[in-house]
Amino acid sequence: MIFVGYIDYSSEPKSDIAFIDMKSFYASVECVDRGLNPLTTSLCVMSNADNASGLILASSPMFKKIFHKTNVGRAYDLPFNIRTRKFSYYKAKKQGLPMTPEYIQYIEYWAKRTLIVPPRMERYIEKNLQIFDIFQQYASRDDILPYSIDEGFIDLTASLNYFVEEPTLSRKEKLDLVSARIQRDIWRQTGIYSTIGMSNSNPLLAKLALDNEAKHTKTMRANWSYEDVESKVWAIPNLTDFWGIGSRMAKRLNQIGITNIQELANANPDLLKTKFGVIGVQLWFHANGVDESNVHHPYVPNLANRSIGNSQILPRDYYEQAEVELVLSEMAKQVAIRLRKNHKQATKVSIHVSYSKLTDLPSLNTQMKIEATNSTKELTAAVLLELLRN
Incomplete structure (x- = not known):
């Protein structure tokens, strides 16, 4: 049986959204502070850079291109x-890399010109606040939703006509013009390049536009709205x-014959609910470009009884970062094992640290969203990255 879902987009809410991502934010800040071009400099931000097991927290586009390494890796x-x-x-043989004289010369040439620097979270937060101030020149605080330290949503619905008064232009054209101005202001004031996903429909489509098109365009901007669902959302490879x-979710979808986004969008939502619960229905709506969240009231799932954690009381005060990282790594490993045992994946990492009574330091509570995973390596990297941010 073939089931084709129908969405009446005319009845769905519409807003003019810009989702702005700072390109290689940490690495870009380090490049700009050194008077270097963030796009042409090979640089990576590494925790414990003097250690062979140092954690790569961020890297410039050139570094990624040369060494084919994304963020969250090891030295x-x-x-x-x-x-x-x-x-x-x-290392090259272990990773199956070429052993030709030309490749070896290429790697050594760039290795000598690559900057490996320690993280400076205070500096990144300072730049983040500067960029947030730029956002507020285009929208009120209530119309801005920080998504992470280097990206955020801006709802420009109320301000498009203020910045672009030309009545002959469509809202799509106005959104592109205002987004270009925001890009320009960020670059002029901070030296950082930004990528923007836009939508005249909802935040989800703006995020998809960023991830799947904007990063590959000359302007580093792209717009996905309801009219683009079939041609763009369904075409995600x-x-x-x-x-x-x-x-893991992809494998489960494959098991019921869903191998791409178009098949997901045209699947029977009742079947998806039976197989995956509420998440299955949500994925069906998302595949059809429908998003129930908005910048002012973002969707927050009910996480009651849906967390797996680990706690530990240490026998003494730990002052060395290496000691703290070791403890958190072991705890992340235990959580990953329990996730796999329960056939679950984590989409958020939370850390709570209480200090001993011998200090007056306040407790640390922090959390970050991650791509769904139960990988020990990925969870450990996420935990250590969040620790360094705080």
Whole structure:
């Protein structure tokens, strides 16, 4: 049986959304502070850079292009020794990389020109606040929703006509013009390049536009709205390229014959609810471009009885970062094991740290959203990254 869902987009809410992402934010801040171009400089921000197991927290576009490494990796994953900057035959062979003289020369050339710097969270927060001030020049605080330290939503519905008064232009054209101005202001005032996903419909489509098109366009902007659902949303090549679908969910969808977003959008929502519960219905709506959240009242799922955690009381005060990282890594490992045992994935990492009575320091409470995973490596990296941010 073929079931085709029908969405009446004329009855769905519409708003003019810009989802703005600072390109390689931490690495860009480090480049700009050194008077270097963030797009042409090979630089990575690494925790414990003097250690072979240092954690890569961020990297510039050039670094990623040369070494084919994304964020959240380890120094030992790089094809060169971070101390000597010499090509590592052992690492290259382990990763299946070429061993040709040309490749070795290429790696060593760039390794010597690559900057490896420690994280400076206070500086990144300072830049984040500066960028937030720029956002407020285009919208009120209530129309701005920070998504993370380097990205956020702006609802420009109420301000488009104020900034672009030309009555002959469509709201799509006005949104593009205002977004371009925001990009320009961010670059002029901070030296940081930004990418913007836009939508004249809802935040979800703006986020999808950013992830799947804007990052690959010359202007670093793209607009996905209701009229683009069939041609753009359904054309997303892999299920795992879609917001909210990890590798495990993709496998479960494959098991019921859903291999792409178009098939998900045209699946029977009752079947999806039976197989996956409320999440299945939500994925069906998202695949059809419908999003129940908005910038002013973002959707918050009921997380009651849906968390897996681990706690530990330490025998003494820990002052060295390496000691704290070791404890948190072990706790993340235990949580990952329990997640896999229960066939679950985490989409949010939370950390709570209480200090001993010998100090007057307040407790630390922090959390961050992550792509759905139960991987020990990914959860450990997320926990350590969030620790360094605080």
